[in-house]
Amino acid sequence: MQIEIGFSPCPNDTFIFDALVNKRIDTEGLDFLPMLEDVETLNQWALQGRLPLTKISYGVLPLVVDHYDLLDAGGALGKGVGPLLIAKTRFPPEAIENLRVAIPGKNTSAHMLFSLAFPHSRNKEFMIFSGIEDAVLTGKADCGVIIHENRFTYMQKGLVKLVDLGKFWEQKTGCPIPLGGIVIRKDFTAGLKEQVTRLIKKSLEFSFSRYPELTGFVKDHAREMEESVMRQHIDLYVNQFSFSLGEDGRRAVNTFLNVYAQVNPGPDVKGIVPAG
Secondary structure, three states: OEEEEEEOOOHHHHHHHHHHHOOOOOOOOOEEEEEEOOHHHHHHHHHHOOOOEEEEEHHHHHHHOOOEEEEOOOOEEEOOOOOEEEEOOOOOHHHHHHOEEEEOOOOOHHHHHHHHHOOOOOEEEEOOHHHHHHHHHOOOOOEEEEOHHHHHOHHHHOOEEEEEHHHHHHHHHOOOEEEEEEEEEOOOOHHHHHHHHHHHHHHHHHHHHHOOOOOHHHHHOOOOOOHHHHHHHHHHHOOHHHHOOHHHHHHHHHHHHHHHHHHOOOOOOOOOOOEO
16 A cells, blocks of 8 residues: 655654655555655645645644544654744844744744734745745845744854744743644544554654664755754754654643634634544
C-alpha cells in the first residue's frame, strides 16, 4: 500500500521522516511517497483534503477535524520554541497593533499566537515564512513573525526581537507550545493509524541513533543552511513530544484549541484525542 505523506523541507521534518520515506527501517509493507512543501501550502492542501497523511500547523487543526485525525507522533511542541516578533527598530508594545505585520500564513500556529498577544492588530499581511525577514528589511512590513531557521539568523541581519510570542503563550497558559502536528485521514482503519504512528516513532529512533550525523536527505533539502543551523533546528523542534504527545502534549493541544475558539469565534472544537 502506498501512502502520500506531506511534510516541509525543514530539517526537523526531514530528520523525523527520512528513515520512513527512504526505507531505512522496515516499513511493514507500506510505501510512503513524500510530498515536500512549505507549511502554509500543506495547510491549504489539508483544508482541501488533498493528502491522506500530512504535517499541518496546529492553527489549521480546528478547520480539518471533520476529515483528519491527529496522530500521537511526528509533531513539534515544546518550550522556548515559539515564533518571534521582530523588526528593524524597537517599538513600544502599545504601537504594535497599528503596525504592518508580516505573518507566515493565516492558518498557522504563528498567526494564532500573534493574535492571542495582539488581538486588535489591524494590518496583517500573510506570506511564506522565508520571505518575512526580507519584507521587514525592505520596509514592506514594519515587523514580522518569524519561525523555523529564521529564529537563528535574524540578529545577523540587524533585526531586533520585539516579543517572544512563545514565551507569552507559556506564561499565559502554562503549557508547551503546539506548533505542528501530523494528521491522517479519518477513513483509515484504527489498525493502520496505529501502524503509521509506530513507524513514525521507529523512523525518529533511527535518526537519533545516528545523530549528530546528518543524512544527504536532510542536507539536500536545506541547502542554504549551515549544518550547525540544521542541528540547532533539530535540537529545538525535535524532542520527546515528537515521539509522543503524552499527557502534557494533549493538554497543550486542547488548550490551544480552546484559545483558538476564543480568538476565532465560531464552532467550538474541544477534546481532540490523538489517534494511534
